[in-house]
Amino acid sequence: MAEIKKTPLAGVLEIFPKVFNDQRGYFLESFRADWLEKEGIHETWIQDNQSYSQKGTVRGLHFQRAPYAQAKLVRVVKGKVLDVIVDLRKDSETFGSFYSTILDSEQHNLLYVPTGFAHGFSVLEDAIFVYKCTNYYNKESEGGILWNDPNLGIDWMVNNPIISEKDQKWQNLEEFKATSEGGL
Template identity: 45%
Template sequence: MSQAPEIQETEIPGVLEIYTPAFSDERGFFSETYNQTAWEQSGFSQSFLQDNLSMSCKGALRGMHYQLNPYGMGKLIRVLTGAVYDVAVDLRKGSPTFGQWMARTLDDATPMWLWIPAGFAHGFLALQDQTRVYYKCTQRYNRESERAIRYNDPDLDILWPAAAAVISKKDSQAPLFKDAEYNFSFSR
C-alpha cells in the first residue's frame, strides 16, 4: 500500500521539500519514491514529460539553468548516490522573493525530493565523486528556450560550500542575473 509523502514549504514560495518514507529491515530498505495517486492526495499534482539522470565528479558545478515560457520546466530532484548542494534562484517577476536564492544539501541517505517549479534557475555542486542526480521534468528539453545565469554572479551572492572545480565553458560564461532573459510571472 502506498504511503503519502510529507510535503514541507521552504523559505521561497513554490519550492518544496518532499519526504518519502523508507522501510528498513535486515536486507536493507525499500522506498516507493513516486506514486502519482498518493502524491496527488497529498496536494502535489504535476505531470512529468521527461526524466533525467546525471553523474558528476566531486566539485562539478552544473547551472544555473532554466527554460523560457512556454517551455518553462519544473524539476523534481533527488540524489541517488553521493551528495549535492542544490540551488534555486527565483526568476518570477512580482514574486516577494524575486532574485533571491535558496539551497539544500541533498544526499543519498535522506529520502527527500526537492521540487523547483518553472520560473527558477536551478543548479548544483557535486559534493562527492560519482554523484548521481535524478530528476523528473514537467517539460521536454527545448534548445531554443534554454537559458542560464552565472553561478557566481556577485549580485546573487550564492554561498557555495566549495569552489567549482569543474564547470562547462557555457555555464562559466552565462549572463549575469541583471542581463539575463526571463519571462516568468509570480501567481499565488
C-alpha cells in the same frame, strides 16, 4: 507517507519519503503523485533525466523559457549535492532570492521546483542526480544565470569547481532582469 516541508520560496517543497530499513537494506517510494496533489500541485511528468558528476562539479544555473518552461522534481540516488534554485518569477515577492538544500542518497530527499526558477547543483560527493520534468528540453529555450554572480552570493561549498564552458558564460541576474522583461 512522505514528510513535506515548505520552503521560504512559494511553491517550492522539500520531500522526505518514508524509508523502511531492515537487515536486507531499505525500501522507499521515490515518487507518488499524491504527495504533490495534497499540496495543490498537479503536474504531468513527461521526461526523466539522469547525470553523473564528480565531486567538485558545479552545474547550472539553468532554466527553460516558455513555452518549454519546466517544473522539476530532483533527487540524488548516489552521493551528495548542494541543490540551488533562484526565483526568476517576475511577479514573485522573492524574485532574485535563492534557496539551497543538501540532497543525498542517505536522506533520499527530493526538491520540487516549479516553473520560473533557475536550477543548479554542486557536487559534494560523486553523485548520480535524477530528475523529472514537466516539459521537453528545447535548446532554443535554454537560458541561465551565472553560477557565481556576486549579487546572489551563493556558497557552493566546493573549492576550485569544475564548470562547463557554457556555465561560465551565462548572464548575471541584473543582465537577466534587463533582457528578460523582468523575469520568466
